[in-house]
Amino acid sequence: MLFPTPELSELDHAVLDDLDRMRRDLRHQIRQAPTKWTEGLRKFLTADAVAASNSIEGFRVSTVDVVDLMEGERDVEVSEDNREETLAYQRMMTYIQTLHDAADFTFSKGLLNALHWILQGHHHTTAKPAGQWRRGPVYVTDPRDPSIAAYTAPDAEDVPGLMAELVDWLNLSEETHPLVKAAMAHLHLVSIHPWVDGNGRMSRSLQTLMIAREGVLAPEFSSIEAWLGRPGNTWEYYRELNARGSHYQPDQDVSSWIRFNLTAYHQQAQTVGNRLNRSSRVLAHLTDFTAAEGLDERLVSALHEVAMTGRVRRLRYEHAEGLSVQQAQRDLRDLTTSGILESVGRTRARYYVAGPAFPEAALTVATTPMSLTDPYRR
Structure with a gap:
């Protein structure tokens, strides 16, 4: 037996109507923006989802480090465990993103187990098989006391039927x-x-895949994993799951779970819309700046990355502009010499941050925090 989908309240329907409008507006914004810049945003949002969802499970890698790992950077200062978990989750998310418009798509036990193998295959053992249903009991322990089972999952023999x-x-x-x-x-x-x-992570990824299959927004703009990974939201997430009881009890009202998720969708849409707006305004400032300084317009790509994420690496800039290694190195060296950027680190681990001559207006727009509204408290 599965949880019954609860009846929605009038306020739930109002929030959904608002969400539908916001998501249509986002789709219009994305289509109007230059592909070159939306691709960068797609990569950042994917990295943000990977970083956040992994952080819930205790694997902590910053979003900007995830971006570097996705780009193919090897000299990123993260532990080997965190690197493996990040890249495994990123591979699974990449596959999920390709399924958003796959023809003749159906869900199946085989698909779910295949996704699990992508995520957990590097941990596969006889005792902990990846891509296969568990063969024994599993518990979610209380983070304050591992000897206490906060949740006991259904018996293993019930899993295939469920x-x-x-x-x-x-x-x-x-x-x-x-x-x-x-x-x-x-x-x-x-x-x-x-x-x-x-x-x-599999449950959060399934939610992302289902939203993406809806077809309103590309999966990178649809996931709420980044929202769930914020510390206060993570606590609320666990509180909502704990409210379901210490054992599998599907015959219950889960209206609060729906409200929690509608809030997540709404606030994540606010966040993505704000980032799109800020990105566009930063781009305008940097375009004006490079023109006034007589700089090549391709440099805007590196400067935009610094403003929006705090840093840029040579490989990221090289890929974004389709440059040779030598050209990318020369551009970044020239920006450093002029004081627009500052170099941090050595050789392959080097990255670049804003220097004293970086346009302050762009940094101000990029770093000004936004306020989020609660759709249930309007």
């Missing part, structure tokens, strides 16, 4: 709003806990 029911439900055409169904899918999977490890 997962078959879930896959049938995922493929079912119904009138439920896609964002609500995606939230319920997350709850179903994390509650069944069908694998030995990786259940949280």
